[in-house]
Amino acid sequence: ADDGILPPAADLQDAVGAPSRRRREPEPVADDDGPTPPRSRRMQAIAGLSLVAGLGIVALVFLGRANSERYLLTCSTDRVTPEQGRSFPPWGSHPLAGPEWKPIVLPANAECTEHETDNPAELERLYLGLLVDRASTTLTGTTLLDRPAGSGVQAPLDAVSAQLTQALLLARSPDRREQRKEVERLMGDVTYWRAMGRLRDASAALGDAAKQFEAA
Numbered sequence: 001a002d003d004g005i006l007p008p009a010a011d012l013q014d015a016v017g018a019p020s021r022r023r024r025e026p027e028p029v030a031d032d033d034g035p036t037p038p039r040s041r042r043m044q045a046i047a048g049l050s051l052v053a054g055l056g057i058v059a060l061v062f063l064g065r066a067n068s069e070r071y072l073l074t075c076s077t078d079r080v081t082p083e084q085g086r087s088f089p090p091w092g093s094h095p096l097a098g099p100e101w102k103p104i105v106l107p108a109n110a111e112c113t114e115h116e117t118d119n120p121a122e123l124e125r126l127y128l129g130l131l132v133d134r135a136s137t138t139l140t141g142t143t144l145l146d147r148p149a150g151s152g153v154q155a156p157l158d159a160v161s162a163q164l165t166q167a168l169l170l171a172r173s174p175d176r177r178e179q180r181k182e183v184e185r186l187m188g189d190v191t192y193w194r195a196m197g198r199l200r201d202a203s204a205a206l207g208d209a210a211k212q213f214e215a216a
Contacts, residue, residue, distance in 0.1 A: 060088070060089075060090055063090035063091075064087035064088050064089075064090035065087065066090070067085035067086060067087065067090045067091060068084065068085050068086065068087040069085065069118050070084065070085035070093065070116060070117075070118060071083070071084055071085075071116070071117050071118065071119070071120055071122075071123040072084070072085075072093055072114065072115065072117075073113075073114055073115040073116075073123070073126060073127065073130075074093075074114055075106075075112035075113070075114050077108075078105060078106055078108075079104060079105050079106055080103065080104045080106060080112050080130060081095050081103040082095065082096045082101045082103075082123060082127050083095050083096060084096055099166065099169060100166055100169035100170050101127070102166060104130055104131060104134055104163065105159070106134075110134075121173075124170050124173075125176075128167055128170040128171055128176070128179060129179075131163050131164070131166055131167040131170070132164075132167055132179065132182060132183060132186070134163055135160045135163045135164050135167070135186050136186065138156055138159065138160045138163075139160060139186065139189050139190070139193070141156065143156060144156050144157060144193055145193065145196065145200065157190060157193055157194060157197070160186075160190055161187070161190050164183055164186055164187050164190065167179075167183045168180065168183055168184075171183055
């Protein structure tokens, strides 16, 4: 009799309106040999590109650091210029800044030899030697007291004075005292030749005055 009154357990849940639990379907097992989902391939490509970009940036940093440790003396048709390797982009070079690194103007027949070093002190020594050599050569020339006719052209004595002032900036180190003495001696020669130029001008002015007195 009890079996006729009570419904089956499964039908009782339906009778009282209780929601029935759904069985969760087991997730399919990933097949290692199957095709990779598109999203996974995209993530792998992005990760690979990021790794390549990171390695490229690191390589550029190291190359730039190595190139910036190069110091050069470069020659052109009319001047010699001190330069330093670029850090970015990590190739080529750029002129050094500062009054002590101004290019040295060369005459057409001047000898010029390019140099490269990784020691800035050696570059200073080489450039100081070039400045002293150019000033000494100009001071022994026969056109030292000439005045250039063109506007903007520097007189030989003015050019030598500027080179020696530049050389003093490179000779400030205590281990370059001998070179500094040589630069100061050459500056004394510049003062001497300036005085000679004034005497020449004064003599010419007196001659012109005598001619005017005679004419009067």
